[in-house]
Amino acid sequence: MGSTPSPDVRPEVPPGSPGAQAAHVPTAEDFRETQASPEFRELRRTHRGFVFPMTVVFLVWYFVYVILAAYFPEFMSIRLWGYINVGLVLGLLQFVSTFAITAAYVHFANKKLDPKATAIRLRLEAAQEGDAQ
Amino acid sequence: MNALIVNAAAAESTKVGDPLINMLIFGLFVGVTLVVVLRASRNNRTAADYYAGGRSFSGGQNGTAIAGDYLSAASFLGIVGAIAINGYDGFLYSIGFLVAWLVALLLVAELLRNTGKFTMADVLSFRLKQRPVRIAAATSTLAVCLFYLLAQMAGAGGLVSLLLGIDDKVGQSVVITVVGALMILYVLVGGMKGTTWVQIIKAGLLITGAFIMTIWVLAMYGFNFSALLGDAVASAGTEAILNPGLQYGANATTKLDFLSLGLALVLGTAGLPHVLMRFYTVPTAKEARRSVVWAIWLIGGFYLFTLVLGYGAGALIGADRIKAAPGGVNSAAPLLAFELGGPLLLGVISAVAFATILAVVAGLTITAAASFAHDIYANVIAKGKTSPKQEVKVARRTVVVIGILAIIGGIGAQGQNVAFLVALAFAVAASANLPTIIYSLFWKNFSTQGAVWSMYGGLAAALVLIVFSPVMSGNPTAMIPDANFAIFPLKNPGIISIPLAFFLGWLGTVLDKRVEDPIKQAEMEVRSLTGVGAEKAVEH
Numbered sequence: 036m037g038s039t040p041s042p043d044v045r046p047e048v049p050p051g052s053p054g055a056q057a058a059h060v061p062t063a064e065d066f067r068e069t070q071a072s073p074e075f076r077e078l079r080r081t082h083r084g085f086v087f088p089m090t091v092v093f094l095v096w097y098f099v100y101v102i103l104a105a106y107f108p109e110f111m112s113i114r115l116w117g118y119i120n121v122g123l124v125l126g127l128l129q130f131v132s133t134f135a136i137t138a139a140y141v142h143f144a145n146k147k148l149d150p151k152a153t154a155i156r157l158r159l160e161a162a163q164e165g166d167a168q
Numbered sequence: 169m170n171a172l173i174v175n176a177a178a179a180e181s182t183k184v185g186d187p188l189i190n191m192l193i194f195g196l197f198v199g200v201t202l203v204v205v206l207r208a209s210r211n212n213r214t215a216a217d218y219y220a221g222g223r224s225f226s227g228g229q230n231g232t233a234i235a236g237d238y239l240s241a242a243s244f245l246g247i248v249g250a251i252a253i254n255g256y257d258g259f260l261y262s263i264g265f266l267v268a269w270l271v272a273l274l275l276v277a278e279l280l281r282n283t284g285k286f287t288m289a290d291v292l293s294f295r296l297k298q299r300p301v302r303i304a305a306a307t308s309t310l311a312v313c314l315f316y317l318l319a320q321m322a323g324a325g326g327l328v329s330l331l332l333g334i335d336d337k338v339g340q341s342v343v344i345t346v347v348g349a350l351m352i353l354y355v356l357v358g359g360m361k362g363t364t365w366v367q368i369i370k371a372g373l374l375i376t377g378a379f380i381m382t383i384w385v386l387a388m389y390g391f392n393f394s395a396l397l398g399d400a401v402a403s404a405g406t407e408a409i410l411n412p413g414l415q416y417g418a419n420a421t422t423k424l425d426f427l428s429l430g431l432a433l434v435l436g437t438a439g440l441p442h443v444l445m446r447f448y449t450v451p452t453a454k455e456a457r458r459s460v461v462w463a464i465w466l467i468g469g470f471y472l473f474t475l476v477l478g479y480g481a482g483a484l485i486g487a488d489r490i491k492a493a494p495g496g497v498n499s500a501a502p503l504l505a506f507e508l509g510g511p512l513l514l515g516v517i518s519a520v521a522f523a524t525i526l527a528v529v530a531g532l533t534i535t536a537a538a539s540f541a542h543d544i545y546a547n548v549i550a551k552g553k554t555s556p557k558q559e560v561k562v563a564r565r566t567v568v569v570i571g572i573l574a575i576i577g578g579i580g581a582q583g584q585n586v587a588f589l590v591a592l593a594f595a596v597a598a599s600a601n602l603p604t605i606i607y608s609l610f611w612k613n614f615s616t617q618g619a620v621w622s623m624y625g626g627l628a629a630a631l632v633l634i635v636f637s638p639v640m641s642g643n644p645t646a647m648i649p650d651a652n653f654a655i656f657p658l659k660n661p662g663i664i665s666i667p668l669a670f671f672l673g674w675l676g677t678v679l680d681k682r683v684e685d686p687i688k689q690a691e692m693e694v695r696s697l698t699g700v701g702a703e704k705a706v707e708h
Contacts, residue, residue, distance in 0.1 A: 061700060063687045069698075070690040078697055083610075086274040094434070097267045101430040104260055104412040105423040111256075112411040117394030118401065122256055122412055129263045130468055136270055137464050144457060156698040 061159045069159060078151040085143050093136055100125055187332045189515035194522050198350060201369055201523075205354050205362035212359045214706060215556035218563065219286040219538045220448040221361040222706035227455040229368060231462020234446050236367030237531040238265075238437075238463070239374060239470055240316075241323050241498075241524045242590050247471070248504070249497035251478020253487045255400075255409025257416055258478055260426070262471035264433030269467065271438040271602075273460040278453035279609050279696040280444060285703050287535075288444045289543040292604050295688035296616040299548055304623040306543035308600035309441040311627060312593050313536035316442075317529060317570070319589035321348070321578025323498075324525050330495030330502060331518040341579045347522070348575035351529045355537070355567045360449060363530045370527040373520045375466060378473040381517075384508050385480035396476070399483035409482060425658045429591060432662030436594030439601030442535040451705035480504055529574065537566035588639040588647075591660055592630065599626030599665035603673045609696060611677075615684050618677030626669030633661035 061069075069075050104111055104122060111122030212218055225233070243265060250258025284290035289305035321344060328334050328343040354362050389395040401407050408414050416426035437443060447456045481490065481500040484507050493499040505517035541563035546554050603622045607614040633656050634640065640647050642654030658664075695701055 063691065066691040066694050067687060069694045075694065075697070079693070082697060090271070090274055093267060093270050097264075097434055098427075098430070100263070101260070101427060104256075105416060105426045108411055108413040108417055112407075117392075118397035118410060119394050120410055123259075123410070126256075126259055126263055129267060130472065133267055133270060133464065134468060137273060137461055140274060141457065141461055149454065152698045155694075156700045159694075159698070159700045 065159055069155060072155075074151065074155055078148070078155065081147055081151065085140070085147075089136060089140070093132065096132060097129065100129055186511045186515070187334075189511050190331050190518040193515040193519035197369075197373070197519050197523050198526075201354070201366045204365045204369065205358035208361040208365050209358045212361065215286070215542075215560050216703070216706050217361065218359040218560045219445075219534070219542065220703075221359070221364050223449060223451050223703060224705050225364060225449045225455075227450060227458025228462050229364070230446060230450050230455070230459040232371045232466060233364045233367040233449075234443065234459055234463040235375070235466040235470070236369075236371030236527050237442060237446060238467060239371065239524065240320060240528045240590070241327065241521055242319065243471075244374065244378070244474070244524060245327075245498040245501050245521060247474045248478045248481060249490065249500035250415075251475060252481035252485070252490055252500040253497055254415040255404070255479075255482070256412045257414050259475055260412065260416075260430075261433070262474060264430050265437070266464070266468050266471055268434045268437035269460060269464045271435065272443070273457070273464065275609070276438045276444070276605060277447050277456045277460050280605070281447045281450065281453045281456040282699045282702045283609075283692055283696045284448060286445070286448060286542050287539050288441050288601065288605070289539065289547075292608055292619060293547075294608070295684055295692045296608070296614075296619055301616060301619050301623075302543045302547050304620050305601075305604075306539045306548075308596060308623055308627050309539040309543075310536055311631075312439075312441055312597050312601070313532045313539075313570075315589045315593040315596065316440075317532045317536075317574050318577045318581055319593070320525050320529050320532070321574050322581035322589075324522075324578060325582040326495055326498060327518075327521055327525065330493070330499050331514075331521065335494070337582060340582060344578040344582075345575050347526060347529070348571050348578065351526055351533060351574075352568055352571035354526070354530050355534050355571070356564055360445075360534055363527075363534050364446075364449060366523075366530055367527045370520070370523040371466065373516075374524060375470050375473075377517055377520050378470055378477065381480075381505060381508060381513075382473040382476045385476055385484075385504075388484075393476070396479055396483060400479040403483050403486045409479075421657050424663065425660055428658050428660040428663035431666055432591065432595040432598045432660055435602050435662075435666060436598035439597035439605060440593070441539065441597070441601070442531045445535045445538065446531075448703070453699050453702065477501060477504060484508075533567055533570050533574070536570050537563045540566045588634070588659065592634050595630045595634075595660060595662045595665060596627055598662055599630045599669040600624075601626075603666075603670045607673050607677075608692075612689060612693075613677060613684075614673070615677045615680040615682065617680040617682070618673045618675070621676030622669045622673030625672040626665055629665035629668050630661045633658075633664060637661065 103125065111120065111125070113121045115121060115124060211222065216222060243262070247258055247262050250261060280291050283294055288309055289302045292305045293301040324344050324347050325340045328340045332343065334340055334343065354366055358365070385396065386393070389399065397410060400409060416422045447459065450456050450459055478500065481504040485500065485503045490497065490500045490503060493503060502514055502517055502521070506514040541559050545562045546552065546559045600623045603626065604619045607618065607622070636653060636656040637659050638646060638654045638657070639659050640654065642652040643649065646654070
């Protein structure tokens with residue numbers, strides 16, 4: 036926090052314009068090297084290995100539920116106890132699964148994604164400071 | 169005859185609520201938020217301040233603001249009313265609205281925060297040709313904001329007749345103008361920071377109010393939900409309200425329509441521009457993740473409350489009285505509030521409903537203005553040769569223009585059946601925006617032509633299908649009831665337009681002879697996953 040830049044020198048350039056890369060952002064070569072590096076490929080694999088299957092799971096589960104509600108109302112109307120029926124329980128389970136997937140992702144991201152991402156970011160930012168000197 | 173008597177009795181029972189109390193409580197909300205907005209506006213110096221609140225909000229604050237932005241009057245009054253009258257089918261809505269957040273959490277929020285600056289177009293045009301992609305993204309952003317905005321403003325008119333007892337058109341128009349003017353003031357003065365605080369305060373009031381009512385209703389049944397359902401069944405005279413199908417189960421078309429709606433709901437949220445823009449108000453991708461987590465808990469909790477409130481309204485008020493009251497289905501929640509806590513609770517809930525409209529409208533307006541000023545003006549018209557100061561000036565002018573358009577549109581839409589506009593906004597977001605967002609974040613070869621085809625194709629398909637659908641013509645509840653050009657049977661275009669937009673994105677890409685810059689692709693991918701070079705928070 037020592038060297039807080041004054042608001043006036045903050046870069047105000049659209050992303051992708053040449054000014055955005057001057058001394059603040061790694062060079063094109065850095066990005067290409069990083070993208071090809073085993074560490075980055077590992078990060079990408081870890082990220083996609085979680086979010087893609089999980090997306091398929093929750094979308095399939097959601098559409099199974101929607102199709103049951105639209106085309107199999109008799110099944111959804113089976114009473115389980117009191118006035119609570121299958122449809123209500125499945126609907127509430129959608130809430131439960133949404134909360135559970137959220138919690139699981141946060142746990143996964145904090146444990147598995149953040150350390151890898153931070154390591155690569157710090158290395159890139161360090162490389163760029165070295166270049167600037 | 170019978171209906172008339174019920175009508176008169178119900179009208180009387182809503183009039184028991186004191187419009188003066190409603191207005192006083194709403195005035196209090198306006199006063200408090202105005203002070204907050206003025207305080208927040210003192211640091212509005214740069215474009216990042218104006219568009220993104222200086223990127224200084226915490227995940228918890230932003231998550232609450234997202235809930236405030238997302239839980240529109242339609243989801244509060246609409247879902248409670250839908251459950252009260254159509255039972256289970258109303259509940260189905262809220263599930264789509266909630267599950268949709270997983271798309272935002274897993275696939276979009278963090279990567280978007282890491283690669284963008286102010287608008288959705290920043291991300292989409294990152295590694296593609298700036299001009300065509302920005303114009304396309306801004307077009308669909310403005311379309312979604314406009315549909316959503318009109319629906320909210322038209323809803324405001326209905327709310328006025330219900331809550332303030334103002335039935336004449338002039339009175340309603342005055343209130344719509346006041347709401348619009350307040351919104352312009354908030355957004356003009358407060359920018360994203362002020363807008364965010366309005367949304368945070370509103371979300372707090374809305375969720376607290378709904379929570380108190382939920383506990384109240386449950387307490388009346390000894391915290392036995394089954395007993396509440398039993399009373400709702402007794403009141404409705406049929407057990408059908410506990411089962412799916414009352415609204416969508418009529419025939420094969422309505423069932424397919426429901427699938428189409430479900431698809432648009434679950435894929436639309438992560439493509440709503442005003443939701444996406446909220447991710448730029450936090451300092452890091454990790455905070456963006458926290459925002460979504462907060463939003464999911466708050467929104468999920470809120471929809472569970474609406475389940476209790478909906479069946480509670482069905483049990484304690486009854487479908488007949490709700491339908492007969494001014495405002496129809498939308499009156500379920502206010503009537504329930506009156507039944508429970510008399511004029512004071514009704515006043516609070518009414519003020520919350522107004523605050524809801526105000527906050528959602530403000531969020532939409534700043535998104536549309538940012539998109540116009542940042543995407544169209546700064547990057548297309550001025551070709552990047554403009555100062556951030558000039559850009560913000562344009563944005564502020566756009567706010568006034570959009571505000572005035574919203575007021576005129578809201579007055580014009582009074583009495584029109586425009587509820588389909590919200591569903592349309594979700595369908596357009598899911599067809600025009602989401603495919604391109606997903607492709608550009610995850611598909612290396614995705615090209616400019618693919619993006620443009622997908623966005624315009626998705627937008628056009630959704631619009632054309634709506635025009636030729638039963639919501640526009642061909643039946644008494646349509647917007648133009650006297651004409652009939654409803655050749656497309658479904659009310660929700662999503663089931664056609666969403667797959668079509670995904671297909672066009674793929675087709676446009678494989679047929680594109682140009683190859684996109686691999687260096688920009690490398691930069692975008694590395695930045696999206698690691699946060700290198702992401703926009704930092706503004707320090708004051």
